[in-house]
Amino acid sequence: xxxxxxxxxxxxxxxxxxxxxxxxxxxxxxxxxxxxxxxxxxxxxxxxxxxxxxxxxxxxxxxxxxxxxxxxxxxxxxxxxxxxxxxxxxxxxxxxxxxxxxxxxxxxxxxxxxxxxxxxxxxxxxxxxxxxxxxxxxxxxxxxxxxxxxxxxxxxxxxxxxxxxxxxxxxxxxxxxxxxxxxxxxxxxxxxxxxxxxxxxxxxxxxxxxxxxxxxxxxxxxxxxxxxxxxxxxxxxxxxxxxxxxxxxxxxxxxxxxxxxxxxxxxxxxxxxxxxxxxxxxxxxxxxxxxxxxxxxxxxxxxxxxxxxxxxxxxxxxxxxxxxxxxxxxxxxxxxxxxxxxxxxxxxxxxxxxxxxxxxxxxxxxxxx
Numbered sequence: 001x002x003x004x005x006x007x008x009x010x011x012x013x014x015x016x017x018x019x020x021x022x023x024x025x026x027x028x029x030x031x032x033x034x035x036x037x038x039x040x041x042x043x044x045x046x047x048x049x050x051x052x053x054x055x056x057x058x059x060x061x062x063x064x065x066x067x068x069x070x071x072x073x074x075x076x077x078x079x080x081x082x083x084x085x086x087x088x089x090x091x092x093x094x095x096x097x098x099x100x101x102x103x104x105x106x107x108x109x110x111x112x113x114x115x116x117x118x119x120x121x122x123x124x125x126x127x128x129x130x131x132x133x134x135x136x137x138x139x140x141x142x143x144x145x146x147x148x149x150x151x152x153x154x155x156x157x158x159x160x161x162x163x164x165x166x167x168x169x170x171x172x173x174x175x176x177x178x179x180x181x182x183x184x185x186x187x188x189x190x191x192x193x194x195x196x197x198x199x200x201x202x203x204x205x206x207x208x209x210x211x212x213x214x215x216x217x218x219x220x221x222x223x224x225x226x227x228x229x230x231x232x233x234x235x236x237x238x239x240x241x242x243x244x245x246x247x248x249x250x251x252x253x254x255x256x257x258x259x260x261x262x263x264x265x266x267x268x269x270x271x272x273x274x275x276x277x278x279x280x281x282x283x284x285x286x287x288x289x290x291x292x293x294x295x296x297x298x299x300x301x302x303x304x305x306x307x308x309x310x311x312x313x314x315x316x317x318x319x320x321x322x323x324x325x326x327x328x329x330x331x332x333x334x335x336x337x338x339x340x341x342x343x344x345x346x347x348x349x350x351x352x353x354x355x356x357x358x359x360x361x362x363x364x365x366x367x368x369x
Contacts, residue, residue: 034302034333038344040284042316044277046255048203048211052223052268055200055256056144059189062088063137064157073191075151079142085191088138088159093131100124100131140191149266150192168206194266199257203272210251212237212276219255224269231264233257235274277316283329284321289336289344292312300335301328307335334337 066088080146107124110117132254153159201221205213213235221231237254244250254271289299290312301310328334 004086017250030304032307032335033338035286035289035336037283037285037324037328037330037332037334039281039330040321041280042278042282042284042318042321043275044212044316044318045148045273045275046205046209047271047273048205048209049269049271050201050203052199052201052264052270054146054149054194054196054266055198055254057192057194058143060085060140060143060191060193061189062086062140064088064093064159065136066090066093066138066159068153068155068157068159071151071153071155073148073151077148079148079193080145081142083142085140085142085148086153087140089214090135090138093135093138097128097131097135100128104128142193144193144195146193146195148191149194150188151189151190152188152192170219196266197260199231199260199264199266201255201257201270201272202235203250203255204250205253207242207249207251209210209276210238210242210253213253213274217274219272219274221255221257221270221272223264224271226263226268227263229261229263231257231270232259233263233272277318279316279323282315283324285324285328285334286336287320287322289334290317290322299324299328302333302335334351336338 069087069089071086072083073079079085104121104124104127107117107121112118112121215235215238217233217235219233221233223229223231226348233255235253236256239252242249242251255274285299291298296311297314298309298311301308310327313325315323315325317323
């Protein structure tokens with residue numbers, strides 16, 4: 001074998017050996033990925049979901065028993081204060097009122113000269129007033145202007161709302177379909193009414209989030225069925241008593257709308273977000289780079305090629321950024337949590353944080369010799 005052929009074989013073997021060695025190095029290769037500590041704004045918020053309801057609603061029921069004679073409204077109708085909504089058959093009540101009135105008039109005519117006559121007069125007066133209240137109880141009137149959200153009864157049914165009729169209501173003497181709708185009242189009446197111009201949402205916040213809330217804080221409301229539509233509101237009530245579900249302690253919090261878009265309807269599912277902290281022009285790091293263990297909060301500082309767990313004092317914690325009050329400075333480099341890419345070479349997965357190639361970026365060791 002000539003010297004030239006031998007040299008070619010030796011060089012080829014060296015290349016194969018290095019290729020195998022290079023694959024082994026790449027398999028364990030990790031390049032440190034860092035981010036630079038910078039200045040910016042941090043916003044912290046808490047959120048909860050709920051259904052849109054009215055802050056002013058009533059479930060109305062008749063004050064006496066009887067048969068429903070007429071219903072004047074349907075769900076969705078707008079009414080003004082004092083409008084007649086429904087009435088019962090009041091024939092019996094009117095007859096009782098006439099009799100009570102006659103008895104009372106007779107007692108007045110008899111005078112009150114004696115104790116017996118005086119007692120009879122008082123008894124007759126009270127019976128007459130009770131008969132008047134019974135007649136008044138046979139009608140339902142709107143206590144305020146608003147929207148009828150439910151009619152839970154029908155003509156021919158009893159005043160409690162039960163009915164055997166299922167015909168579509170026309171507001172006349174036909175059957176009234178039992179209809180329910182979210183009115184925020186939490187109870188059921190014969191007719192339910194709500195002021196749709198005064199809306200609210202009750203969300204349940206975890207105990208840690210509820211502790212950050214205060215009355216009067218501004219809130220933003222978004223709606224599942226209305227992409228891009230946003231309403232504004234403010235925290236108006238934080239319930240002092242918690243509820244527990246699946247070992248999670250939560251507090252109901254009422255957010256009253258201050259601005260209501262026209263597309264919003266009662267009963268729609270919505271999410272309320274309340275800003276509980278904000279810091280501007282402060283030192284910030286990604287929130288994922290901050291960890292707390294044993295009561296100490298730290299970040300991983302990268303300096304002079306070394307990684308060091310460094311205690312820090314944090315301020316406002318946001319979903320993406322966290323304020324750093326001390327421990328690191330603007331311009332420092334920190335190491336965020338490692339991310340793994342699915343790059344595979346020869347069946348071996350490699351982890352990169354930036355950079356690549358052979359260590360040092362040089363040529364094949366021994367090449368050219």
